[in-house]
Amino acid sequence: MYKCKTKSEAIEYYENWKKSIPKDLKEFRDIAKTIDRLKVEVFNYFDGRVTNAIVEGLNNLIREYDRIGRGYDFEILRAKALFCLNHKVEKPKYATNTFSHMMYDSFNFSNDLPKDYGVPIKEYIKALNAGLFD
Incomplete structure (x- = not known):
């Protein structure tokens, strides 16, 4: 996802990844829940490519x-x-x-x-x- 060039491309990539997570992979679903909760902060990275x-x-x-x-x-x-x-x-x-x-x-x-x-x-x-x- 972080190799995407734009914020909208990254969001689309993430949404497709989230849909592809098998139901039995709870750990990955937990990661997706965390990203969903912090979506603004996570995807703000693509505005300036700077992290904290x-x-x-x-x-x-x-x-x-x-x-x-x-x-x-x-x-x-x-x-x-x-x-x-x-x-x-x-x-x-x-x-x-x-x-x-x-x-x-x-x-x-x-x-x-x-x-x-x-x-x-x-x-x-x-x-x-x-x-x-x-």
Whole structure:
């Protein structure tokens, strides 16, 4: 399904796959139920081909430290991770004359937004090993 080129093609592929699941394959029917429940989120992938896998992985890493630690609070650990570690944000670069930049870019501001790459996983691990979350 994720090899499909468009959202509508992916939805059609998924619906055909779901219809083809034999009745005795409960595990696959459970997967289809989950996809149906999260259909908007799953198929939004095709709008920009970006997932939140890195964020989920980092949240799992934080939860693991929360689980093995004593007195930790997940939200505090998460806030420390988000605001304390080499958070990479790429800001747009403008020509020296910003007004002419806007004029000749046909007022397309979509490229003018900062790109937030979050915190690299190696920075989380380094901070965890250094006791930053204690």
